[in-house]
Amino acid sequence: MSHxxxxxxxxxxxxxxxxxxxxxxSPRVLEALAKLRPDQIGFYPPYAAATxxxxxxxxxxxxxxTLTNGLDEGLMALAVAYLRPSVGGPxxxxxVPEPAFEIFRFDTAVAGGRLVQVMPKPDFSFPLNxxxxxxxxxxxxxxxxxxxxxxxxxxxLDAIRTIAQRVPPGAIVFVxxxxxxxxxxxxxxxxxxxxxVIVGRTFSKAFGLAGLRMGCLVGAPDxxxxxxxxxxxxxxxxxxxxxxxxxxxxxxxxxxxxxQVDASKALLYAACDRLGLKYWKSRSNFVLVxxxxxxxxxxxxxxxxxxxxxxxxxxxxxAGCARVGTGLVSHTRQFIAVMEEVLCAAR
Ligand SMILES: Cc1ncc(COP(=O)(O)O)c(C=O)c1O
Numbered sequence: 001m002s003h004x005x006x007x008x009x010x011x012x013x014x015x016x017x018x019x020x021x022x023x024x025x026s027p028r029v030l031e032a033l034a035k036l037r038p039d040q041i042g043f044y045p046p047y048a049a050a051t052x053x054x055x056x057x058x059x060x061x062x063x064x065x066t067l068t069n070g071l072d073e074g075l076m077a078l079a080v081a082y083l084r085p086s087v088g089g090p091x092x093x094x095x096v097p098e099p100a101f102e103i104f105r106f107d108t109a110v111a112g113g114r115l116v117q118v119m120p121k122p123d124f125s126f127p128l129n130x131x132x133x134x135x136x137x138x139x140x141x142x143x144x145x146x147x148x149x150x151x152x153x154x155x156x157l158d159a160i161r162t163i164a165q166r167v168p169p170g171a172i173v174f175v176x177x178x179x180x181x182x183x184x185x186x187x188x189x190x191x192x193x194x195x196x197v198i199v200g201r202t203f204s205k206a207f208g209l210a211g212l213r214m215g216c217l218v219g220a221p222d223x224x225x226x227x228x229x230x231x232x233x234x235x236x237x238x239x240x241x242x243x244x245x246x247x248x249x250x251x252x253x254x255x256x257x258x259x260q261v262d263a264s265k266a267l268l269y270a271a272c273d274r275l276g277l278k279y280w281k282s283r284s285n286f287v288l289v290x291x292x293x294x295x296x297x298x299x300x301x302x303x304x305x306x307x308x309x310x311x312x313x314x315x316x317x318x319a320g321c322a323r324v325g326t327g328l329v330s331h332t333r334q335f336i337a338v339m340e341e342v343l344c345a346a347r
Contacts, residue, residue: 004106013306016325016335019149019179019286021208023260023328025243026253029209032246033239040242044234050241053248054216058188058201063221066228067244069235071178071202071215074227076107078198078217081226082140082172083113092140097131098316099124099150101176104143113140120317124148124280126155128162137168145176147183150312150323152282160187164194172223173197181206181254182261183283188218195220198227205285206254207247214240257327261285264332268324271336275343285327288312292320294343301342307335 007018015022047067055062068074083092094108097118108115116139118130131142142163147154164173177199180186188199198219204210214236217224247253268287272279278290291298299311299322310323326332 004102007310010308013303013308014331014334015308016286016327016331017308017310017323018210019205019284019323019325020210021205021257021285021327022325022331023208023257025208025212026247026250028246028250028253029243032242036238036242040238043238045236045238045241047236047241050236050244053245057248058186058216058218060188060191060218064191064218064224066217066224066231067236067241068215068217068231069237069240070204070210070213071176071200072103073213073231073235074200074215074217075103075174075176076110077227077230078141078172078174078200079107079111079113080230083108083111085112090138093136093138094141094143095131095134095139096143097127099148099312099318100143101145101149101178102315108141114138117316122317124151124153124317126159128156128159131159131163132166135163135166135168139167140171142167142171142173143176144173145178146185146187147179147283149179149284150286150310150315150318150321151280151288152179152284152286153280154183154185154283157185157187157190160197161190161194164197167196171196172219174200176200178202178205179284181258182285184258185283191219195223198223203244203247206257207244208257209240209243209247212237212240212243214244260329261327263329264326267329267332267336268326271339275340277343282326286323286325288318288321288323290321291343295320295322297345298322298339298342301345302335302338305338305342307338309335 055065091114093114095116096104202215312318
């Protein structure tokens with residue numbers, strides 16, 4: 001397993017390569033941060049009020065929510081809790097339907113688990129039978145993402161139910177809902193009936209808080225316990241707990257962004273149609289575009305003009321593809337103009 005290649009630190013141009021909210025957070029977040037007192041920063045942070053606010057937003061009891069320093073921390077803690085082998089015990093397995101968020105692979109390796117990749121179908125429809133066939137007595141985690149990154153596609157909720165019924169006792173099904181706000185769909189209302197499912201959420205994307213690092217895990221307290229033990233006691237900062245509470249008072253800011261994402265996707269699809277590019281209709285704030293043998297020209301041409309998009313061509317099933325953030329309409333228009341210029345020149 002090669003090491004995770006963190007994207008280079010590019011902040012001068014238009015960042016359409018990490019699925020962030022390029023419009024940033026609600027102004028209420030900045031106001032709340034500015035009001036923090038020196039003693040609040042001097043003390044270890046309290047979590048109850050932020051946990052209550054997040055639980056209310058997600059429609060669950062607070063004891064079902066664990067705040068994490070970004071969902072990334074939740075993923076690592078989950079991998080450590082469920083995949084770390086005991087001395088002399090079996091090597092536990094994680095199942096990852098590809099293409100997927102690459103962190104699942106790296107966290108599995110760090111925790112000492114064995115990765116079982118399920119390769120995609122040509123149309124990226126969810127490979128339920130292949131996932132079921134990959135389950136063994138040593139399966140401990142099935143990593144699902146709904147909607148998926150990098151395809152932007154949703155998976156049927158029924159597939160989650162079926163997998164949850166088929167994994168061995170002691171295993172969990174993890175549903176990464178980093179982009180759930182955009183799809184307006186969640187498995188959270190069903191968690192009471194599926195105690196072996198844990199859902200992950202983040203405030204990095206729709207709420208524009210990526211720089212402050214705030215995510216959470218949602219699930220049955222007893223399944224969450226081993227994960228909680230793998231999370232450093234005060235990993236979430238006072239800035240993050242303050243920010244998330246302020247962000248949750250401004251759902252107008254969220255809804256405006258969601259509307260812009262929908263409009264942006266429609267504009268990008270139309271541009272791809274004009275240029276003869278294949279794309280997948282996304283339920284997220286990005287679109288996977290297949291530029292085929294013009295991919296390099298597109299990624300490098302956009303870069304030269306100060307727009308960053310993510311080359312995903314080495315991910316399973318994604319040859320010739322780039323992932324493009326579709327957030328603020330003005331930013332999408334900027335990208336489309338560059339895409340038209342670059343690809344017309346590359347013909
Ligand atoms: C599917 C998925 N899960 C988790 C994350 C991590 O989110 P966070 O910023 O909360 O660590 C991302 C970020 O790109 C993601 O795409």
